[in-house]
Amino acid sequence: xxxxxxxxxxxxxxxxxxxxxxxxxxxxxxxxxxxxxxxxxxxxxxxxxxxxxxxxxxxxxxxxxxxxxxxxxxxxxxxxxxxxxxxxxxxxxxxxxxxxxxxxxxxxxxxxxxxxxxxxxxxxxxxxxxxxxxxxxxxxxxxxxxxxxxxxxxxxxxxxxxxxxxxxxxxxxxxxxxxxxxxxxxxxxxxxxxxxxxxxxxxxxxxxxxxxxxxxxxxxxxxxxxx
Amino acid sequence: xxxxxxxxxxxxxxxxxxxxxxxxxxxxxxxxxxxxxxxxxxxxxxxxxxxxxxxxxxxxxxxxxxxxxxxxxxxxxxxxxxxxxxxxxxxxxxxxxxxxxxxxxxxxxxxxxxxxxxxxxxxxxxxxxxxxxxxxxxxxxxxxxxxxxxxxxxxxxxxxxxxxxxxxxxxxxxxxxxxxxxxxxxxxxxxxxxxxxxxxxxxxxxxxxxxxxxxxxxxxxxxxxxxxxxxxxxxxxxxxxxxxxxxxxxxxxxxxxxxxxxxxxxxxxxxxxxxxxxxxxxxxxxxxxxxxxxxxxxxxxxxxxxxxxxxxxxx
Numbered sequence: 001x002x003x004x005x006x007x008x009x010x011x012x013x014x015x016x017x018x019x020x021x022x023x024x025x026x027x028x029x030x031x032x033x034x035x036x037x038x039x040x041x042x043x044x045x046x047x048x049x050x051x052x053x054x055x056x057x058x059x060x061x062x063x064x065x066x067x068x069x070x071x072x073x074x075x076x077x078x079x080x081x082x083x084x085x086x087x088x089x090x091x092x093x094x095x096x097x098x099x100x101x102x103x104x105x106x107x108x109x110x111x112x113x114x115x116x117x118x119x120x121x122x123x124x125x126x127x128x129x130x131x132x133x134x135x136x137x138x139x140x141x142x143x144x145x146x147x148x149x150x151x152x153x154x155x156x157x158x159x160x161x162x163x164x165x166x167x168x169x170x171x172x173x174x175x176x177x178x179x180x181x182x183x184x185x186x187x188x189x190x191x192x193x194x195x196x197x198x199x200x201x202x203x204x205x206x207x208x209x210x211x212x213x214x215x216x217x218x219x220x221x222x223x224x225x226x227x
Numbered sequence: 228x229x230x231x232x233x234x235x236x237x238x239x240x241x242x243x244x245x246x247x248x249x250x251x252x253x254x255x256x257x258x259x260x261x262x263x264x265x266x267x268x269x270x271x272x273x274x275x276x277x278x279x280x281x282x283x284x285x286x287x288x289x290x291x292x293x294x295x296x297x298x299x300x301x302x303x304x305x306x307x308x309x310x311x312x313x314x315x316x317x318x319x320x321x322x323x324x325x326x327x328x329x330x331x332x333x334x335x336x337x338x339x340x341x342x343x344x345x346x347x348x349x350x351x352x353x354x355x356x357x358x359x360x361x362x363x364x365x366x367x368x369x370x371x372x373x374x375x376x377x378x379x380x381x382x383x384x385x386x387x388x389x390x391x392x393x394x395x396x397x398x399x400x401x402x403x404x405x406x407x408x409x410x411x412x413x414x415x416x417x418x419x420x421x422x423x424x425x426x427x428x429x430x431x432x433x434x435x436x437x438x439x440x441x442x443x444x445x446x447x448x449x450x451x452x453x454x455x456x457x458x459x460x461x462x463x464x465x466x467x468x469x470x471x472x473x474x475x476x477x478x479x480x481x482x483x484x485x486x487x488x489x490x491x492x493x494x495x496x497x498x499x500x501x502x503x504x505x506x507x508x509x510x511x512x513x514x515x516x517x518x519x520x521x522x523x524x525x526x527x528x529x530x531x532x533x534x535x536x537x538x539x540x541x542x
Binding site: 040043046047050051052081082085087088089090091199201205206208209210213214215216219 | 247433436437455479496500508
């Protein structure tokens with residue numbers, strides 16, 4: 001990865017980038033609102049990473065990156081629609097689209113590359129929703145961030161998001177969060193390598209509790225996050 | 228027909244999509260008769276058509292071992308034209324090398340409820356795996372319910388299941404499923420479970436899809452995001468009609484009412500992609516409690532979708 005790509009990677013992964021992902025807890029808020037069960041955040045983050053984000057979002061990302069590298073916009077919309085019908089809890093679907101569109105909107109008048117603008121026009125026209133992993137794959141490809149590094153960025157950004165939600169919900173300290181980020185470092189690349197070998201049809205997850213908590217979130221009477 | 232043709236194993240199901248982790252099972256030879264051979268390859272193919280009386284009739288059927296069919300019944304007083312079919316399996320469950328195909332075709336405006344007589348055991352396996360493919364093709368305005376009894380996963384069972392649904396214009400589909408682990412979840416879980424659900428509309432576009440892969444010996448099931456302390460899980464889905472967000476909210480409330488303080492379970496309700504249906508997921512420690520939630524979901528969705536309650540079907 002050359003220096004310019006490295007700096008682009010920093011910019012996209014930084015929580016300063018206004019994608020809107022900061023409003024999402026991915027169901028964590030419901031987990032933590034249930035006082036009857038003590039939750040081990042490290043184990044829960046592990047389940048989310050290994051069982052949900054990697055086999056779902058990351059596989060969509062990997063295929064979208066390939067399509068972006070080939071300049072195949074129709075395929076990008078197809079993968080985007082495929083991910084949309086695969087995300088069953090409504091708030092997870094909406095959250096993924098909201099942060100994807102947030103990313104597109106932020107760069108609408110800045111990034112002129114035809115691939116980006118054509119995909120954006122397609123999303124505007126309703127060809128597909130604009131899920132975050134697809135939008136990131138396009139930008140990573142345009143800015144020459146290698147696919148496996150980009151995959152790590154996606155997982156890392158998810159972890160930061162999840163842990164920052166846990167901090168704001170008062171269940172984690174900043175130092176513990178940094179400790180977990182270090183703890184999970186060696187686990188990211190094997191997950192990326194596995195996702196890069198997966199077929200699109202394998203997109204899916206077996207996390208009944210995480211799905212249920214994400215579904216319940218929509219019905220919480222008081223909530224801080226939008227998922 | 229020459230003998231070799233009769234005994235040639237039917238491996239057509241193996242060629243369908245299965246996750247990469249199932250590929251070694253598919254090519255795994257059995258010490259007994261080969262996978263998919265006679266006696267290990269069952270089919271139940273039914274075609275339903277509308278009769279002049281307004282009833283849905285079983286027009287054609289092809290049923291081979293281990294499946295068996297009772298006569299079609301009409302058991303729902305609120306939907307007197309809906310045919311109720313019990314697909315029986317006297318074999319006592321699926322074992323390694325079994326391949327089962329269930330195909331249901333519903334003509335325009337027909338209504339059918341498909342179920343089985345008892346829970347389906349997926350037995351312990353040391354070689355190959357068991358595969359089941361269920362498909363529905365629904366004509367314009369048709370409505371099908373597919374509500375099989377629980378699937379019991381024995382220690383070291385390997386089971387792959389696909390459910391594919393093709394909806395015609397204004398057709399709709401309800402299904403519920405329930406899985407439970409027999410034996411110790413940590414010490415003796417099943418070995419592999421792949422389930423997938425795919426629903427397409429009249430134009431062939433995907434309305435929803437789901438693929439779940441669980442490999443408990445590689446990834447523990449007791450994680451807080453997976454099954455935690457539960458070992459029974461299930462879902463109920465209504466798809467094919469446009470719903471509002473309030474449906475999910477109301478049904479979530481009805482389920483909460485159904486959950487008594489002594490029952491330990493967690494359930495969630497959501498609106499499906501494109502607002503084309505509702506999905507209810509539940510995990511618990513007891514089959515009766517989880518069943519009660521799924522039945523309540525069925526009842527609530529039926530009332531909203533068809534204006535009729537869920538019937539009590541004899542078993």
